[in-house]
Structure formats: structure tokens, C-alpha cells
Amino acid sequence: MNIKPEDIKIILATDCGSTTTKAILIQKTGDEYRQTHRGEAPTTVEAPFEDVTMGVLNSVAEVAELSGRRLISEDGKIITPANGNEGCDIYISTSSAGGGLQMMVAGVVRKMTAESAERAALGAGSIVMDVIASNDKRLPHQQIERIRHLRPDMILLSGGVDGGTTTHVVALAELIAAADPRPRLGSGYKLPVIYAGNKDATDAVKERLEGKTDLSTVENIRPVLERENLRPAREKIHDLFMEHVMAQAPGYGKLMTWTHAPIMPTPGAVGSILKTIADRQGIEAVGVDIGGATTDIFSVFQSKFNRTVSANLGMSYSISNVFAETGLENVMRWVPFTMDELDLRNRIKNKMIRPTTIPQSIRELVLEQAVAKEALRLAFVQHKEFATELKGVQQQRTIGDTFSQASSGATLVNMSTLDLLVGSGGVLSHAPRMHQTTMMMIDAFLPEKVTRLAKDSIFMMPHLGVLAQVHPKAATEVFEKDCLIYLGTCVAPVGEGKIGKDVLEYEATLPGGKTESGTLPFGSMKLIPLGIGEKARLKIKGLRGFDLGEGRGDSLDQEVDGGVVGLVIDFRGRPFRIPEKEADRLAKLKEWMAALDVYPAEALEKLIGK
Amino acid sequence: MAHAYTPGLKVTKGTLLRKSRILPLKGEVLVKAGDAVEPDQVVARTHLPGEVMMVNVANQLGVPPEDVAECMIKKPGDSVEDGEVIGRAKSFFGLFKSEAKANMTGSFESVSFVTGQAVLRGAPIPVEVKAYIHGKVVEVIEQEGVVVETWASFVQGIFGIGGESHGEIKVACTDPGQKLTEEKIDASFEGKIVVGGELVTAEALRKAIRVKARGVISGGFNDKDLKDFLGYDLGVAITGHEDIGITLVVTEGFGEIAMAQKTHELLCGLEGKTASINGATQIRAGVIRPEVVIPFEGTADTREASTVAFTSGLENGSPVRIIRHPYFGNLGKVSDLPPELQVLESGSKARVLEVEFPDGKKAIIPRANVELLED
Numbered sequence: 001m002n003i004k005p006e007d008i009k010i011i012l013a014t015d016c017g018s019t020t021t022k023a024i025l026i027q028k029t030g031d032e033y034r035q036t037h038r039g040e041a042p043t044t045v046e047a048p049f050e051d052v053t054m055g056v057l058n059s060v061a062e063v064a065e066l067s068g069r070r071l072i073s074e075d076g077k078i079i080t081p082a083n084g085n086e087g088c089d090i091y092i093s094t095s096s097a098g099g100g101l102q103m104m105v106a107g108v109v110r111k112m113t114a115e116s117a118e119r120a121a122l123g124a125g126s127i128v129m130d131v132i133a134s135n136d137k138r139l140p141h142q143q144i145e146r147i148r149h150l151r152p153d154m155i156l157l158s159g160g161v162d163g164g165t166t167t168h169v170v171a172l173a174e175l176i177a178a179a180d181p182r183p184r185l186g187s188g189y190k191l192p193v194i195y196a197g198n199k200d201a202t203d204a205v206k207e208r209l210e211g212k213t214d215l216s217t218v219e220n221i222r223p224v225l226e227r228e229n230l231r232p233a234r235e236k237i238h239d240l241f242m243e244h245v246m247a248q249a250p251g252y253g254k255l256m257t258w259t260h261a262p263i264m265p266t267p268g269a270v271g272s273i274l275k276t277i278a279d280r281q282g283i284e285a286v287g288v289d290i291g292g293a294t295t296d297i298f299s300v301f302q303s304k305f306n307r308t309v310s311a312n313l314g315m316s317y318s319i320s321n322v323f324a325e326t327g328l329e330n331v332m333r334w335v336p337f338t339m340d341e342l343d344l345r346n347r348i349k350n351k352m353i354r355p356t357t358i359p360q361s362i363r364e365l366v367l368e369q370a371v372a373k374e375a376l377r378l379a380f381v382q383h384k385e386f387a388t389e390l391k392g393v394q395q396q397r398t399i400g401d402t403f404s405q406a407s408s409g410a411t412l413v414n415m416s417t418l419d420l421l422v423g424s425g426g427v428l429s430h431a432p433r434m435h436q437t438t439m440m441m442i443d444a445f446l447p448e449k450v451t452r453l454a455k456d457s458i459f460m461m462p463h464l465g466v467l468a469q470v471h472p473k474a475a476t477e478v479f480e481k482d483c484l485i486y487l488g489t490c491v492a493p494v495g496e497g498k499i500g501k502d503v504l505e506y507e508a509t510l511p512g513g514k515t516e517s518g519t520l521p522f523g524s525m526k527l528i529p530l531g532i533g534e535k536a537r538l539k540i541k542g543l544r545g546f547d548l549g550e551g552r553g554d555s556l557d558q559e560v561d562g563g564v565v566g567l568v569i570d571f572r573g574r575p576f577r578i579p580e581k582e583a584d585r586l587a588k589l590k591e592w593m594a595a596l597d598v599y600p601a602e603a604l605e606k607l608i609g610k
Numbered sequence: 611m612a613h614a615y616t617p618g619l620k621v622t623k624g625t626l627l628r629k630s631r632i633l634p635l636k637g638e639v640l641v642k643a644g645d646a647v648e649p650d651q652v653v654a655r656t657h658l659p660g661e662v663m664m665v666n667v668a669n670q671l672g673v674p675p676e677d678v679a680e681c682m683i684k685k686p687g688d689s690v691e692d693g694e695v696i697g698r699a700k701s702f703f704g705l706f707k708s709e710a711k712a713n714m715t716g717s718f719e720s721v722s723f724v725t726g727q728a729v730l731r732g733a734p735i736p737v738e739v740k741a742y743i744h745g746k747v748v749e750v751i752e753q754e755g756v757v758v759e760t761w762a763s764f765v766q767g768i769f770g771i772g773g774e775s776h777g778e779i780k781v782a783c784t785d786p787g788q789k790l791t792e793e794k795i796d797a798s799f800e801g802k803i804v805v806g807g808e809l810v811t812a813e814a815l816r817k818a819i820r821v822k823a824r825g826v827i828s829g830g831f832n833d834k835d836l837k838d839f840l841g842y843d844l845g846v847a848i849t850g851h852e853d854i855g856i857t858l859v860v861t862e863g864f865g866e867i868a869m870a871q872k873t874h875e876l877l878c879g880l881e882g883k884t885a886s887i888n889g890a891t892q893i894r895a896g897v898i899r900p901e902v903v904i905p906f907e908g909t910a911d912t913r914e915a916s917t918v919a920f921t922s923g924l925e926n927g928s929p930v931r932i933i934r935h936p937y938f939g940n941l942g943k944v945s946d947l948p949p950e951l952q953v954l955e956s957g958s959k960a961r962v963l964e965v966e967f968p969d970g971k972k973a974i975i976p977r978a979n980v981e982l983l984e985d
Contacts, residue, residue: 046897048620140664140727167675171725178662178719178729182634204724312846317893321845345833346864347935352847353769353863353893357934357979358960364935365956432957600957 003081003089003260005471012063012071012078012088013463014056015266016043016095016255019292019316019355020426021052023059024463025067025088026478033474035482038458039063042356044251051251053258056093078258092470093259094462095252096266096291101125101241104152106132106176108159108168113197116222117158118386119306120196120230124237125265126153127294127311132175134159134168140175147179154191154240155181155213156233157205160198162223169197173208180212190214192240196221196233216240241265261470267296267309269465273479274298274422275305276468283419286445288376289461290425292316292355295379299387301412306387310379315427316355319371323348326374333578334370334443336589336608337363362603365432369440372427376444384413415448415574416494416547422484424456435527435598438487438565448494448574449548452561453487486532488563491556492570495546496577497522502543504571509537523588525595526569530562538567568596619766619861619899619981621873624908627762628748631739632755634658643750647741647758649776649886654739654755660732663714668726670710671699675726681710682728684718690730691715697728742774743886744905761908763880765827765861765873770889770900771840771849772857776803777824779881779904783807786874789866790828792817799823803885803902805877808868810858812839818856825857825887827877827902829869836864850890850898857889859900862931867939870931870983880904924982930965934979941983942967 011026011033021044025037039062044055057072064071070086073079079087103126107114110133121128129150132143147155155176159169173195181191193213195205202217209215218232256263267289274287278300287298293314298307312321323331328341347367351357359365388411423429423441431437437455447453460483468475493504499522506526507517511534520526530536540548542555549556560567572592579585590608593599599607637656647653667682668675677699684696690712697710712718716732745760780802782794790806792813799821806814806828812835818826837843840852861869885904892898924930928944946964952974953959960976967973 141662144662167725170722171727174722174725174727174729175664178664180659318846320843320847324843324845342832342834343865345837349769349833349836349864350934350938354933354981355893358954358958358976359956360934360954360976360979361936362956365958430958432959603955603957 005473008089008471008474010069010082010088011467011471011474012060012091013460013467014059014091014093015269015459015462016045016052016056016093017266017291018096018294018314019043021055021059022459022463023056023063024458024460025063025069026467026474028474032481033477035458035460035478037063037067038460039066045249049250051254052095052249053251053254056255056258080260090260090470091258092261092263092463092466093255094264094266094269094466095255096125096294101237101265102127102129102153103156103237104128104130104132104147104150104181105156106158106172107197108134108172110136112225113158113160113222115386116228116230117156117196117233119228120158120221120233121156121237122307122309123230123268123271123305124234124241125268125271126237126241127309129311132172134172143175144179147176147181151182152191154237155193156237157193157195158197158221158233160201160220161225162199162220164198164200166198166201166204169201170204170208173201173205177208177212192216194218194233194236194240196236238262238265238268261466264462264466264469266462267298267307269462270296270424271298271305271307271465272468273461273465273475275300276476277420277422277479278305279303281420284414284417285420285422286413286418287422287461288379288424288428288441288445290315290372290375290379290423290427292426293318295375295425297379297383299383299413301387301414301417304387304412306383306412308379308383308386310375310382313375313379315368315372315375315425316351318352318375319348320352322371322375322378325378330374331367331370333585334373334589335366336586336593336604337366339367362599362607365436366599366607368427369431369436373440373444376440380445384411387412415446415451418447418451420452420454421445421447422454422456424459424461426459429456429459433598434485434487434564435596438490438568439593439596439598441487442490442492442568442570446492446574446576447490448492450556450558450560451490451492453490453563453565454484455487457483457485486561486563488530488565488567489560490568490570491538491540491548491560492572492574493540493543493546493548494574495543495552496573496575497545497571499523502545504543504546504569505541506569507539508567511535520569520571522571522573524571525592526571527565527596528567528569530560530566532563534562535559536562536567540569565596619768621765621870621876623763623876624761624906625764626759626908627743627745627764627903627905628757628759629743629745629903630755630757631741632751633739633753634737636753637737639750639753639756641747641750641756643747645747647745647747649740649742649744649884651741652738653741653747653758656737657734658737660716660734661714662719663716663730663732665696665710665713665728665730666726667697667710667721667728671697671708672701673699673726676723678721678726679723682721684712686718686720688718689716690718740774742776742888743903744884760903760905762906763876763904765859765876765902767827767859767861767889767891767900767902768863769831769847769849770857770859770891771836771852772825772854772889773850773852774886774888774890775824775857776884776886777801779803779805779877779883779885781805781878781881784878786829786869786871790814790826795821795823797821803827803887805874805881806869807874809866811835815839815856815858819854823856825859825885825889825902827859827861827869827887829860829862829874830865830867831858831860833864847891847893849892850888852889857887857900859887859889859902862939863933865938870941872983877902924963924977924980929983930963930980931983932965932975932979933981934976937965937973937975940965940967942973944980945972
């Protein structure tokens with residue numbers, strides 16, 4: 001990139017998702033960068049187009065139309081540099097189209113080096129198709145068959161601490177050599193394999209894999225058991241991704257010549273921005289990006305960054321799989337009307353085969369949001385299982401640890417210490433009302449105690465993640481001013497209560513000194529309006545059996561932040577249970593939806609009657 | 611001007627079709643350029659390396675890996691039988707013998723003196739690629755396969771199950787709005803590709819299998835029946851490998867949806883002709899749509915003039931089908947294209963269009979929820 005950051009005034013960025021390509025325009029006005037316009041169009045990697053740049057140009061054309069700025073030349077290229085009312089100074093892009101980067105990883109021990117390899121791959125923005133380990137209970141010929149069948153874009157091989165035994169990792173190399181894996185795209189080139197294991201085994205691994213594969217070697221991702229060293233492997237994955245995978249996918253060769261910086265895999269970009277927020281503010285954060293094909297979850301707990309990709313949980317291509325995994329009952333428990341199973345199944349399958357359609361009626365919207373809650377919930381379960389402390393590490397254990405059965409490998413995810421929950425992805429970002437986004441996030445993630453909620457305003461975290469690589473100032477400014485929309489704060493006491501028995505007493509001192517106080521029976525929710533930038537002092541009297549801060553019976557007295565939706569007190573209990581009796585369930589759903597003003601009152605009445 | 615639209619599936623009376631028939635690994639091409647080929651004709655052949663089994667020789671013999679070399683009886687390239695001794699070790703002054711045995715019949719490929727494991731490989735697995743359609747070989751790709759070309763009528767479906775097949779077209783539903791039920795299928799449908807209407811029931815599909823029909827083309831199919839039929843809930847739409855005894859191509863979607871008039875007329879007009887059918891579907895990452903190909907002899911004048919949806923976009927008068935509830939499956943013409951975003955009943959703001967239905971009624975529909983039909 002030849003232009004100096006301070007000379008950049010007009011930035012065009014795209015994200016090529018599996019379903020839609022989104023373009024945004026960022027303009028410098030005065031001293032600050034602001035996102036001004038946005039456009040989108042269906043992604044065009046598939047037949048009959050098979051050229052991702054068509055969808056890019058369509059989305060950019062929409063931005064051009066809305067901004068009144070000419071961005072595409074007569075011969076169908078993006079105009080750079082900016083000149084008057086034409087063109088942009090830089091054009092950058094992220095991508096998860098074509099299924100993104102799909103890898104297999106292999107390590108000696110499933111819960112140690114193999115898991116570290118999985119983390120390296122996920123952190124690089126990849127989908128992990130399978131994890132092969134010496135102790136994964138499959139027979140060698142089954143592992144070989146799996147490697148042959150899957151056709152990954154690349155393989156990451158790890159195993160053994162430096163100076164340790166070499167036998168097992170060399171056996172894995174032999175397995176890969178015997179399988180003779182074929183890449184997914186482009187039959188004419190060798191499959192990239194990255195070796196990131198015991199350095200003492202490098203020569204033996206080379207002997208077995210060089211010639212059959214395009215082998216690279218990087219530093220051991222687990223040089224000692226107590227430490228992961230993921231960066232070298234992640235960087236190598238990204239380089240190979242650009243060189244091999246992107247170059248093969250339809251139209252990417254052309255797109256790569258258009259961008260002023262390397263194209264990043266979308267999840268890599270989103271993760272980088274979330275980690276930036278968490279580090280700058282010193283908080284624990286969870287971010288979710290629910291797309292058409294996959295749901296990515298990112299978390300920062302105890303300063304450790306983790307990412308999972310639930311590759312078959314999403315709202316269009318994968319919507320049928322959400323349904324298959326969670327089941328009809330789990331979806332319908334969120335829906336305040338009855339529906340014939342035949343009808344419901346057909347609607348979901350029709351969304352799968354025509355993924356770019358949108359809900360027109362309120363009924364369709366409620367149904368989609370119910371499926372979204374389940375997709376998010378399932379993806380989060382997978383994330384919690386994965387985001388754990390390093391396994392295989394000797395730890396000092398106290399007597400208390402022994403009795404509590406805590407062990408290395410426990411989940412890092414702690415909803416009680418979570419400070420910020422950020423949602424993005426079409427169904428969250430494009431919900432007609434932010435109250436709906438708030439409700440989906442609370443119902444799916446069940447935050448505990450005090451948690452701030454935000455959404456990515458129009459899904460620009462990927463764009464800002466890649467922009468941060470070339471213009472951190474612009475990326476940060478736009479992020480803080482335009483990207484995050486704070487929805488408010490959710491306060492949820494931890495504990496189980498009895499409907500009709502437990503009652504919570506609260507008092508909120510709002511800006512201007514006004515107070516709002518009252519009681520809230522167990523099983524209910526309350527929304528207190530509190531705007532963006534506003535703060536309130538919230539007091540909740542300690543209640544036996546419920547933890548609001550430091551322990552059961554503890555009271556709450558702290559400042560909380562507002563947002564577009566406001567302050568939500570969720571007294572439905574943690575763990576959370578929906579009433580099983582149909583009449584009770586419908587009544588409670590209606591009550592919660594009304595309390596949070598999720599749907600227009602007339603629409604809600606139309607759905608479930610008075 | 612950018613439009614948000616969903617381009618329609620291809621349904622055409624005449625197009626010059628090319629199909630690449632390629633081996634997964636290099637092999638032998640059995641035909642040459644200019645040859646006429648039939649659907650069942652093998653055009654290329656290769657062998658996949660056989661199944662691999664590992665034998666932990668070091669463990670079986672009780673020796674360290676580096677000592678395995680001197681114990682081996684078989685060497686790379688030797689053939690082996692299942693149970694045959696491939697290595698032997700003696701211990702305790704030759705009194706005790708331990709043996710390592712082959713766990714499959716095939717060949718001895720290699721042994722590692724680092725891991726002590728031997729690699730055995732089973733017999734090569736033959737792989738053949740057939741022509742799939744009547745046509746002419748127009749290109750030979752050395753050691754990989756061929757391109758077969760033919761003039762054909764072509765119908766693209768939205769979803770399918772089952773793989774490549776072929777047979778004569780036979781109409782079971784004379785109206786695109788009829789249901790294809792069990793009683794409409796009899797023994798005369800053996801070897802045929804059945805043309806249905808708005809829905810094929812699970813019972814009808816089972817009957818079609820019993821009478822050995824080759825394929826079914828239907829406007830709609832219920833997902834509940836799909837689950838019953840497959841025996842599992844289809845989570846991710848990657849199909850084509852189901853071993854179910856028939857190929858199904860759904861042209862409109864899930865539920866009761868009348869087959870598009872043009873599609874039904876086209877197929878009825880081709881009754882008796884041989885068609886090739888493939889139910890393979892992949893919705894993401896390199897979309898594959900199920901298809902029906904009906905070859906015929908043609909010339910350069912044969913190609914049907916048709917507007918190609920993705921170059922022209924939506925315009926007033928464009929014929930469309932609505933692909934989401936409400937009005938799912940209804941046909942109409944675009945009567946207005948307001949540029950500004952409008953608020954839908956769901957509360958979302960979206961670009962919309964106005965559709966006029968055949969009865970004169972009009973409705974506002976999000977542009978994302980219509981499919982452009984070719985005239």
C-alpha cells in the first residue's frame with residue numbers, strides 16, 4: 001500500500017460472507033473517521049456466476065447509489081484513488097465465502113497438543129473439519145479414510161514437546177503420507193501441510209511428507225506443556241490461505257488484485273477487533289457472529305482469547321442443521337403460537353434452499369428468532385467446552401480444589417464475571433427492533449449478574465478488523481463511534497426461585513435524580529428506560545438464595561450503563577427454565593415479550609391473542 | 611443500478627450443454643474426441659490406491675522399532691495374504707518365537723524403523739466415470755477425462771436426493787397442480803423418469819422404487835416425508851450419495867407447490883424421450899443443483915432465445931415467483947419497483963417491489979423474496 005495513513009480520506013471495505021456481500025464507506029470529515037454508507041448484495045461465488053467480484057461490485061454499486069459517489073469505473077473496476085466525488089483511497093476486504101478456510105489438524109494427545117493445534121487453526125480463522133489424535137479411539141485405517149474423504153484445504157500437524165519423544169508424531173506423519181490427501185480446490189497442486197511439533201522430529205516428518213505434500217515447518221505450538229506458542233502457526237496458516245485457498249476460489253484471484261491489503265478471513269478480523277476492545281478496556285468479553293452458514297463465538301476470559309466456529313449452525317444454509325440438532329420442541333418453546341410440524345419443517349427447509357430470503361410477516365420473524373436463539377445457545381455450549389485452561393499442565397492444588405473436583409481443563413467461560421456481550425451477524429444486527437436483539441442474546445447466553453450488551457450496528461466488525469491492520473486509528477474511531485451500539489445492561493440474579501414466592505426489590509436512581517423503584521416477582525423481567533451514554537445507580541436488596549455480586553444473599557449497589565434498549569432486570573433465575581405446561585409457557589412468553597417491548601403490541605396480540 | 615434479487619433456476623427447451631466427466635485421480639481415457647457416447651458408457655477409468663492398514667510390527671514382535679528391520683520377512687512390493695506372517699523374532703536363545711501377521715490381503719508397502727509400524731495396502735479400487743448423457747466427446751483431457759457436449763432441453767431443480775441415472779420420461783401428473791400419489795404409479799413406470807405435479811408423497815416415492823422407476827421430478831416434497839424416507843433429519847444440504855434406489859428432483863421447494871407451468875409443459879412435451887437425471891445438491895461452497903437433461907440432435911439455430919436473468923435484473927413486467935411466506939409459490943409480474951426502503955409487517959426495512967397476480971390483486975414483497983422467471 002503506497003498511500004500514507006494520514007492521507008487516506010475515503011475507505012471502501014467489503015466482507016464477502018457465505019450468503020451476502022456487505023460494503024461500507026468510511027469518510028474522514030474534519031479530523032475524524034466515520035462510517036457513512038452501507039450496501040449489500042447476494043454473494044456470487046456459486047454458479048451461474050462463480051465470480052465473487054460480481055457480488056462485490058453489486059454491493060459497492062449500492063453504496064455508490066446511496067452516497068452519490070461514483071465508485072465503479074466503466075470497465076467494472078473499483079476506482080482508486082479518490083478524486084473529488086469519485087473513487088476511494090483504499091479498498092480492503094474480508095471473506096468467508098466459498099466456505100472459508102477448512103482445515104484438519106492432528107496432534108498426539110487429543111486434549112493437549114491436538115487441542116492446541118485446533119486453537120491455532122480456529123484463531124487463524126479456519127473451520128476445523130476434524131481433529132486426528134493418536135489417542136482419539138479410531139483405528140489407523142479409519143483415520144486414514146477420514147483424511148482421504150475430507151479434502152481439507154490444509155493440514156496442521158503438531159505433537160510432542162521439544163526434546164520429548166518423536167515416535168507418535170512421526171506415526172501421524174506416516175498416517176498422513178499413507179492417506180495421500182487431496183485438496184478441496186484445484187486438483188493440480190499439493191496439499192499444504194504445516195508441521196508445528198517437536199523440533200527433534202522435523203527431519204523424520206520431512207522424510208515422510210516432503211514430496212507428497214507442500215510441507216512447511218514452524219515453531220512448536222506447544223514447546224513445553226505449560227505454554228502455547230500459537231502465533232507462528234497462525235501466521236503460516238494465513239499466508240498459505242492467501243496463497244493457495246483464496247487464489248483457487250472463484251474470482252478471488254481478481255479480488256486480490258483489487259485490495260490494498262491482504263484479504264483476511266472474516267473470523268480472523270472479527271476476533272482481532274474483539275481482543276482489541278477487551279485489552280483496551282481490561283474487561284472480559286464474549287462476541288458472537290451468527291451468519292448464514294456458521295456461528296463464530298469469540299471470548300476473552302482471564303486475558304485468554306478463544307474462538308470456536310460452529311460450522312453447521314447458522315440461519316440460512318445451516319438452518320436445517322440447527323433444527324436437526326436441537327429438535328422441534330426446543331425451537332417451539334420460544335414461539336408464542338402453535339405450528340404444525342409439517343408446515344414448520346417445510347418453512348425451515350425452504351429457507352435453507354433459498355437462503356437470501358427475509359421474514360416479511362411477524363410470524364416468520366418470531367420463528368426465525370426462535371431458531372436463532374437455539375443456534376446461539378448450541379454454539380455457546382460448544383464454545384464453553386472448548387475454551388478451557390490448558391490441559392496436561394501440573395497445577396498446585398489446594399484441599400479446596402480437591403473437594404470441588406476442579407481440574408485443569410475447566411472452562412474459562414464464566415458468565416458471572418462477563419462484562420460485555422457483543423452480538424453481530426444478520427439475524428442480530430438486522431432485527432427490526434433492538435429489543436429483539438437484546439432478548440435473543442439474553443435468552444441464548446443467559447448472562448449472570450451485571451453484563452453490558454452491545455451489537456455490531458450494521459455488521460462492520462469484519463471490515464474494522466481488517467482496517468485495523470492498515471489504519472488502526474480509523475478502525476478504532478469508527479469502532480467506538482459507529483460500530484458498537486450499546487443495547488444496555490442486563491442484571492440477572494443467580495439462583496432458582498419459586499413463582500409466587502420470591503420477590504425482588506429494586507431501586508434505580510436515573511439521570512436527573514428521578515428514581516424508579518418497585519418489586520419484581522420471580523419468573524419476570526423488567527425494562528427500565530436508560531439511554532445511550534446514561535448511567536443509573538441500581539440497588540437490589542439481597543435476597544436469600546440469590547447471588548448478585550459476592551455470594552448468595554448479597555445485595556447489589558452499583559452504577560450501570562444504559563443503551564438503546566435500557567436496563568433489563570432478568571429475574572427468571574439461573575439456571576433458567578421455561579414453564580413446561582403449555583398455558584403457563586404461552587403466558588410467560590407473552591409477559592416477557594411485553595415487558596421488554598420486543599414486538600409491537602398489536603402484532604403480539606395478533607400472534608397470540610388477548 | 612444494483613438490484614437485490616434471487617436469480618432463477620434454469621429451465622430451457624434448447625441449450626448447448628457441456629458436461630465435464632473427470633476422474634478423481636489420473637487414469638486412462640477410453641474414448642476419443644468426436645466419439646458418440648451413451649449415458650452408461652465408461653469414458654475414463656482409474657484405480658484409487660487400495661485401503662490402508664497399519665500393523666504395529668514392533669509391538670507384535672516385542673522388539674524396539676529400530677530392530678524391526680532384521681525381523682521382516684516381507685519387503686516393500688511383496689504381496690501378502692490376510693493372516694500371513696510378515697515378521698518374526700526370536701528371543702531367549704531362540705526358544706520363543708513371536709510373529710507379526712498381516713491384517714488384510716494386499717501388498718506390503720513400507721515399514722518404519724522410527725515407529726515400528728508397517729503399512730499394508732489393499733487391492734486397488736477401480737473407479738470409472740460414465741458419460742452420463744447422450745452426446746459427443748468434444749474434448750479429451752489427457753489422463754483425466756472428457757467433455758461431452760449435446761444440445762438438450764434442461765431443467766434445473768432446487769433440491770434433490772440420489773445420484774446420476776437415466777431413463778425415458780413418462781408423465782404421471784397431467785397437470786402441474788396435481789399430487790403424485792401412489793395410485794398414479796404402476797408397473798409401466800419401470801425404468802422411467804416420472805413427471806409429477808405439486809407434490810410427491812412418500813408412499814408414491816416408495817412405490818416408484820418398487821416398480822424400479824429411475825427417477826421422479828416433482829414440484830414439491832414435504833420435509834417430514836424426506837426425514838421418514840431417508841431415516842434421518844437432513845441437516846446440511848449436501849446430497850447425491852444416498853443409496854435409496856431412485857433419484858428425486860424437486861423443482862420448486864418444500865411443501866405443496868405446483869410445478870412451474872413452463873417446466874411441466876416442457877417435460878410433458880418430451881414424454882418418451884431419454885433423460886439423464888441427477889439429484890446431487892450442494893447449497894453452499896460451490897453450489898450444485900439437481901438437474902434433468904434431455905438431449906436431442908440440434909444445430910446452431912436450435913438455441914432458445916431467452917433472457918438471462920442475472921444480466922438484466924428486475925424490471926417492470928418481469929415474471930416472478932414468490933419464494934417465502936406469505937404468498938409462497940405464487941406467480942406474478944413486477945408492477946412497480948419503488949427505490950426507497952419500506953417497512954414490512956415484521957418491522958424490517960427492505961427494498962421491495964409490487965407484484966401483480968393473475969387475478970389482478972397486488973402485493974408488496976421484499977425483493978429478496980422473489981425469484982425471477984425466464985420467459
